[in-house]
Amino acid sequence: MHEYSIVTALIEECERHAFANNASKVSRVEIKLGILSGVEPELLRTAFETFKLEGICREANLVMNIQPLVLRCLDCGQSTEHSERSVICSHCQSGQTKVLDGEDMMLMQLELEQA
Structure with a gap:
């Protein structure tokens, strides 16, 4: 399942943006996911829920906008x-x-919260 490595990279990118903006928390992660991206949405969601448990994304909601072909x-x-x-x-x-x-698959928007 390459979704795990994709989510790891996604969370790292979220953390970079959060730290660059002095945010204490990521509350929402919005991505665009093309149907030919090779990524299975439900596997991606499961991987995100698993890997976000520790760190700045632990309370983040993942919003996936499925992009038609x-x-x-x-x-x-x-x-x-x-x-x-x-x-x-x-x-x-x-x-x-x-x-x-x-x-x-593209990171479209993050909602960050300040401490």
Whole structure:
């Protein structure tokens, strides 16, 4: 499960931001999680709940915004949004598509509290 190493890096990044801003606590962590990111949301949530128990993120809520797959068809030119893991154009059924969004996991926002 690579979700554990991802969460470890996420918590370290949260701690860096908190310390840089003299925060005593991280209360909310918001991420964008693309459906093609290769990260399973429930495994990520479980890993976050496990690894946050000690440290500045121990009371943080994890908010995951699942980013649909956004494709542009290289044949018909249409841009489409998919909630499933399919790279086939829903307009013309072409497999000649380019992924515009939905492959990444990004830290979007932190809510920090001062002592």
